[in-house]
Amino acid sequence: MRALINGNYAVSYAMMQINPDVCASYPITPQTQIIETFSKYVADGKVTTENILAESEHSAMSACIGASAAGARVFTATASQGLAYMIEVIYIAAGLRLPMTMVVGNRGIGAPLLLHCDYSDSFLARDSGWIQIYCKDVQEVYDTTLMAVKITEETKIPVMVMMDGFYTTHGEQVIDTLSTKQAVNFVGKKPKWPNMLDSKITFGNVSLTDSNIEVRERQWRDLANSSKSILGIQKGFEKFSKRNYGLYESYGLKDANTVFVTMGSSYQAIELTCQELRKKGKKVGCLRPRVYRPFPYNELRAELKGKKIIVLDRAISHGAEFGPMGLEFQGMGREFYNVVYGIGGRDFGLEEAKDLVGKFLKGKQKKFQFYGLRKDLKN
Amino acid sequence: MVKEIKKVDLGARILASESEEYQTGSWRKEIPVVKDKEEMNKHVEIALYCPEAAIVYVGGKYSHIDYKFCKGCGICANYLKKVIEMKRV
Numbered sequence: 001m002r003a004l005i006n007g008n009y010a011v012s013y014a015m016m017q018i019n020p021d022v023c024a025s026y027p028i029t030p031q032t033q034i035i036e037t038f039s040k041y042v043a044d045g046k047v048t049t050e051n052i053l054a055e056s057e058h059s060a061m062s063a064c065i066g067a068s069a070a071g072a073r074v075f076t077a078t079a080s081q082g083l084a085y086m087i088e089v090i091y092i093a094a095g096l097r098l099p100m101t102m103v104v105g106n107r108g109i110g111a112p113l114l115l116h117c118d119y120s121d122s123f124l125a126r127d128s129g130w131i132q133i134y135c136k137d138v139q140e141v142y143d144t145t146l147m148a149v150k151i152t153e154e155t156k157i158p159v160m161v162m163m164d165g166f167y168t169t170h171g172e173q174v175i176d177t178l179s180t181k182q183a184v185n186f187v188g189k190k191p192k193w194p195n196m197l198d199s200k201i202t203f204g205n206v207s208l209t210d211s212n213i214e215v216r217e218r219q220w221r222d223l224a225n226s227s228k229s230i231l232g233i234q235k236g237f238e239k240f241s242k243r244n245y246g247l248y249e250s251y252g253l254k255d256a257n258t259v260f261v262t263m264g265s266s267y268q269a270i271e272l273t274c275q276e277l278r279k280k281g282k283k284v285g286c287l288r289p290r291v292y293r294p295f296p297y298n299e300l301r302a303e304l305k306g307k308k309i310i311v312l313d314r315a316i317s318h319g320a321e322f323g324p325m326g327l328e329f330q331g332m333g334r335e336f337y338n339v340v341y342g343i344g345g346r347d348f349g350l351e352e353a354k355d356l357v358g359k360f361l362k363g364k365q366k367k368f369q370f371y372g373l374r375k376d377l378k379n
Numbered sequence: 380m381v382k383e384i385k386k387v388d389l390g391a392r393i394l395a396s397e398s399e400e401y402q403t404g405s406w407r408k409e410i411p412v413v414k415d416k417e418e419m420n421k422h423v424e425i426a427l428y429c430p431e432a433a434i435v436y437v438g439g440k441y442s443h444i445d446y447k448f449c450k451g452c453g454i455c456a457n458y459l460k461k462v463i464e465m466k467r468v
């Protein structure tokens with residue numbers, strides 16, 4: 001079916017089609033519409049989900065952990081300060097290897113108080129052991145939400161699906177949805193995983209100096225290997241939807257001298273800019289990491305070999321030499337630059353993309369810089 | 380977890396029965412002493428209050444406290460003040 005729909009509604013629609021066992025959540029801008037709409041599906045009897053409207057994000061995630069440990073298919077959503085409040089139990093969900101899907105409408109973390117998009121919220125959970133997938137548009141968010149359910153149940157690693165706050169959460173786009181029958185068939189019956197109701201298992205054990213590092217190594221190894229499951233499930237999805245997703249997306253990489261790397265919705269502006277410049281014979285290309293954890297280092301290193309790369313960062317690592325994405329990519333390519341842009345939702349559209357790309361094609365640039373700072377704001 | 384355990388499942392989960400190898404009795408600074416066995420028979424629910432399931436009833440009758448696991452928390456003695464007494468070890 002074709003639908004004009006925003007990212008939030010696309011997520012709750014996908015979840016309505018799947019009818020998960022449990023949803024435990026707390027509303028927060030910019031993902032509130034997900035919880036709102038999903039709760040309406042529950043009230044209207046469109047799903048039979050146990051919908052727990054928790055008193056905080058910490059409780060919401062704790063309920064998800066309990067439900068998953070009891071064998072339930074679980075879904076939740078959060079953003080920004082909510083994710084920060086949840087962080088303790090986010091680590092626990094991953095440490096206990098509990099399948100669940102969480103959608104994040106990316107919004108920076110205060111202070112100062114803010115509402116708009118950057119990745120400081122989900123990057124906070126970067127090292128928690130979750131699979132992290134960043135989407136560029138509403139279609140990808142819809143598709144990835146469905147795939148996430150399958151990925152998490154196959155890998156026993158919780159999956160976080162990201163979309164840009166307001167750009168994608170509230171931006172309406174025409175997308176193709178699956179029929180509910182297709183969606184249900186694709187996601188499939190929930191596999192059984194060892195749970196507290198069916199067998200006498202102790203979750204949340206103490207694991208001290210005698211065993212902790214082994215348990216962690218296994219967790220690290222499984223997350224690194226999960227890209228195989230992700231690729232397999234994406235292939236399966238492509239078969240009938242004809243929509244194909246990789247660990248990253250790129251344009252013009254093969255013969256490009258200069259490659260711009262960016263995540264989320266701003267990739268669209270960068271890609272359009274590169275396409276235009278290609279027509280003028282400029283050998284530019286662009287790349288968008290989609291699966292950020294596990295990060296496909298080897299593939300990216302090979303793709304970017306010998307190229308000049310400019311990595312755009314919509315987050316800051318205070319006190320570090322580069323931004324969080326910059327830190328991933330430093331050492332790749334022949335020449336490396338890192339640009340912090342779009343913090344707090346500072347707009348980055350076609351105009352800005354053209355300006356930025358133009359600057360790097362024209363002349364010398366600093367290794368690290370903030371892009372688009374206002375000159376009229378004393379600070 | 381204990382060194383004797385040679386296999387853990389994902390997320391350090393183990394079978395509940397395996398936790399029996401983790402004996403918490405050595406944590407004890409005080410020991411609960413039952414003064415009145417007859418009274419204990421009237422309070423089977425105390426078995427559920429004990430966080431280590433160390434108070435053993437057999438066929439509904441009080442049997443003993445398993446000191447391999449009793450960690451001396453004193454919850455039982457607090458609940459049945461007249462029946463159980465905590466003594467320094």
Ligand code: SF4
Pocket residue numbers: 411428429430431432433434444448449450451452453454455456
């Ligand atoms: S002292 Fe604590 S652990 Fe020991 S028997 Fe009483 S309740 Fe159980």
